[in-house]
Amino acid sequence: MSTLSSIDGKLAREKPRLLKFTLALIALGAQVGGYATKLGLQQKDFEKGRKTLFDVVVPLREALDQECPQIDFWPLVRRMKKGKKSMEDWRKDLDMVATQLQLKEPVTDEGLSILDEVHRVLEAEFSQDLRRLRNR
Amino acid sequence: MLEYIKAKVADYAVILSWIEQELQDIETRCPEHHPLIVHLQSELVDTKGLHDYLKELVEASDNRAISLIPVLESFIVLATAYYLPALQKEGEADRFLRRLLLSVAKQCGLNWVEDIVVHLDGEHETFSRLSVETPLILAPPQHAVSLSDMPGLYHEFGHNVLRKLPGIVDVLGIAVSEHFAKLRKGDSLEYWEIGRLGELFCDIFATFVCGPAHYVSCIDMGIRSDCDPFLVDDGDAHPPFSARVYVCCKSLNIIYGNEPVVAMARDAWESCEGTRDRDEVFELVCSEALLDCLVDASLRCIQELLPNAKYYSTPLPRDEELEHITEEMSLEDMLNRGAKILFMYPERYAGWEEKIFKRLNSIYRPDLSV
Numbered sequence: 001m002s003t004l005s006s007i008d009g010k011l012a013r014e015k016p017r018l019l020k021f022t023l024a025l026i027a028l029g030a031q032v033g034g035y036a037t038k039l040g041l042q043q044k045d046f047e048k049g050r051k052t053l054f055d056v057v058v059p060l061r062e063a064l065d066q067e068c069p070q071i072d073f074w075p076l077v078r079r080m081k082k083g084k085k086s087m088e089d090w091r092k093d094l095d096m097v098a099t100q101l102q103l104k105e106p107v108t109d110e111g112l113s114i115l116d117e118v119h120r121v122l123e124a125e126f127s128q129d130l131r132r133l134r135n136r
Numbered sequence: 137m138l139e140y141i142k143a144k145v146a147d148y149a150v151i152l153s154w155i156e157q158e159l160q161d162i163e164t165r166c167p168e169h170h171p172l173i174v175h176l177q178s179e180l181v182d183t184k185g186l187h188d189y190l191k192e193l194v195e196a197s198d199n200r201a202i203s204l205i206p207v208l209e210s211f212i213v214l215a216t217a218y219y220l221p222a223l224q225k226e227g228e229a230d231r232f233l234r235r236l237l238l239s240v241a242k243q244c245g246l247n248w249v250e251d252i253v254v255h256l257d258g259e260h261e262t263f264s265r266l267s268v269e270t271p272l273i274l275a276p277p278q279h280a281v282s283l284s285d286m287p288g289l290y291h292e293f294g295h296n297v298l299r300k301l302p303g304i305v306d307v308l309g310i311a312v313s314e315h316f317a318k319l320r321k322g323d324s325l326e327y328w329e330i331g332r333l334g335e336l337f338c339d340i341f342a343t344f345v346c347g348p349a350h351y352v353s354c355i356d357m358g359i360r361s362d363c364d365p366f367l368v369d370d371g372d373a374h375p376p377f378s379a380r381v382y383v384c385c386k387s388l389n390i391i392y393g394n395e396p397v398v399a400m401a402r403d404a405w406e407s408c409e410g411t412r413d414r415d416e417v418f419e420l421v422c423s424e425a426l427l428d429c430l431v432d433a434s435l436r437c438i439q440e441l442l443p444n445a446k447y448y449s450t451p452l453p454r455d456e457e458l459e460h461i462t463e464e465m466s467l468e469d470m471l472n473r474g475a476k477i478l479f480m481y482p483e484r485y486a487g488w489e490e491k492i493f494k495r496l497n498s499i500y501r502p503d504l505s506v
Contacts, residue, residue, distance in 0.1 A: 007331065
């Protein structure tokens with residue numbers, strides 16, 4: 001029975017989102033850290049990065065309260081519910097970072113740390129599937 | 137951590153360079169895989185770009201560099217553990233099944249498939265992530281000489297369809313969400329994650345294109361697996377067998393309602409189910425109402441999005457014509473006749489299968505007939 005086929009299919013859906021999110025987070029982190037020029041990053045990269053992050057953060061925030069969230073968010077919401085952080089804190093933090101991502105200025109350290117937490121959720125799901133592929 | 141990442145940068149440089157060299161060698165040795173090699177090389181170029189960026193991040197002392205590693209690994213694992221071994225060890229039997237599957241893929245509506253690499257090594261698996269046009273299919277070695285379990289290959293094609301048309305799973309996800317929202321049982325929808333919905337779709341797709349042979353094969357697999365057909369197991373990527381067999385039955389063309397081999401398989405399955413009890417979890421998560429809804433949505437998607445996929449509707453011949461082998465027979469025809477002979481007249485099966493393989497060999501193993 002094809003277990004790896006569905007894992008491969010799931011990874012195919014997860015990888016573009018994780019990669020885009022990772023690159024955007026690195027760009028915004030470099031902006032805040034003051035070493036963006038070393039990486040050849042420009043203003044347009046930060047704007048693009050903010051939009052990329054916003055496009056994940058907002059539907060994820062919505063998924064926390066929806067009865068019928070989009071299917072790609074189901075495992076993420078489940079992972080968040082199982083984590084130590086309360087759903088109330090997640091709601092508050094995601095709202096806060098979504099507001100920051102709409103502004104022109106760099107996100108705050110606090111905002112970055114929330115984005116790092118979101119990244120850990122995305123990466124944990126992806127890495128779990130990748131491990132299953134590796135452990136054939 | 138930066139020291140570790142620095143080491144990985146050096147490690148990946150060696151691995152990526154080796155993959156590049158191997159792909160070049162394989163292309164020289166197997167020019168028929170050019171489309172696949174082109175896709176793999178394109179992925180390799182993207183991965184090398186990420187590797188260069190990883191190097192820059194380390195130089196800038198950016199600790200977030202570590203987060204690029206899973207993405208790099210995802211290409212390296214697939215290339216080194218699956219694609220390269222399949223290409224490096226491709227033998228005559230793999231090439232036979234490759235030619236056979238390339239011709240079947242078109243009939244199933246998978247017009248986008250340019251190349252397939254087959255590795256006869258273990259259970260059925262499909263990898264379409266690197267390129268949906270050039271999937272890697274793993275299959276049991278007996279496929280070189282036997283039709284046994286071959287309907288499972290159509291299930292694997294289903295996985296390739298889902299990679300090409302990812303919106304299908306979204307449609308099924310909405311159907312599940314709406315079903316449980318009506319019942320006010322929102323937590324239950326988590327069971328139907330992408331993977332399980334995908335598996336169910338693949339069963340429906342395989343029965344749509346391969347007909348009763350797939351239905352019988354699914355029942356055969358369910359009985360052989362000897363597991364509780366009603367067990368809702370969070371650790372299993374597949375839905376319970378009872379749900380899988382149910383959706384296969386519902387996906388069969390109605391002309392097979394009175395087909396003896398279908399009735400015989402159904403009886404065997406009902407006996408198997410009769411030894412176990414359905415519990416509340418199964419009744420909630422795999423209710424007939426939900427499964428009916430998923431079958432309808434899947435069949436609609438197949439008919440709308442895969443207009444070239446043929447709904448298998450060839451009547452199975454009666455006894456005296458059953459063993460007759462014609463020029464026009466498709467693999468689906470062979471599998472359906474094979475299923476009927478195997479389950480209704482098992483004593484005749486071995487001889488018939490030998491004849492079928494002579495015919496398949498004459499078409500797909502041209503070297504053998506020289």
